[in-house]
Amino acid sequence: MTQPGADPPGTSVAADRSAQSRPNLRIAEAVLDCNRPEVALAFWEAALGYERGWAGGPFAELHDPQARGLTLLFQQVPEAKIVKNRVHLDLTTPDMPREVARLSSLGAGVLREVSESGARWTVMTDPEGNEFCVVAGSPPAE
Numbered sequence: 001m002t003q004p005g006a007d008p009p010g011t012s013v014a015a016d017r018s019a020q021s022r023p024n025l026r027i028a029e030a031v032l033d034c035n036r037p038e039v040a041l042a043f044w045e046a047a048l049g050y051e052r053g054w055a056g057g058p059f060a061e062l063h064d065p066q067a068r069g070l071t072l073l074f075q076q077v078p079e080a081k082i083v084k085n086r087v088h089l090d091l092t093t094p095d096m097p098r099e100v101a102r103l104s105s106l107g108a109g110v111l112r113e114v115s116e117s118g119a120r121w122t123v124m125t126d127p128e129g130n131e132f133c134v135v136a137g138s139p140p141a142e
Helices: 013-021 037-048 096-105
Strands: 030-034 051-056 059-063 072-076 089-093 109-116 119-125 131-136
Touching: 030 037, 037 051, 037 059, 037 072, 089 096, 096 109, 096 119, 096 131
Parallel strands: 030 072, 089 131
Antiparallel strands: 051 059, 059 072, 109 119, 119 131
């Protein structure tokens, strides 16, 4: 016997309710604010091996030519970066010292090195001051 208010056995009403309550979202891209989009684009293009995509108005896109990584959208803004990012990118590599040196040669700055709870990473800034981390580890298999 079915309880009052319960879905009859064999119906998909409960499944429909569950599907309706799940988010219908995906992360489309990460947006980085910048004053000098050309400087930011050139840095991240070289840092990640990404390619330039569309551009228009205050926006320009970089995307992974292998379609594995997150698309980056650069938004030109009038104000300079003042405080720490609330969201940042983590880049993982099996050779952290080499990548930190390479990114530094491209114009990144090193803020600090961290070793915590068995993990190691270097906090860096891009030429626009946006913070990101280079994490010791292996990138996902291709």
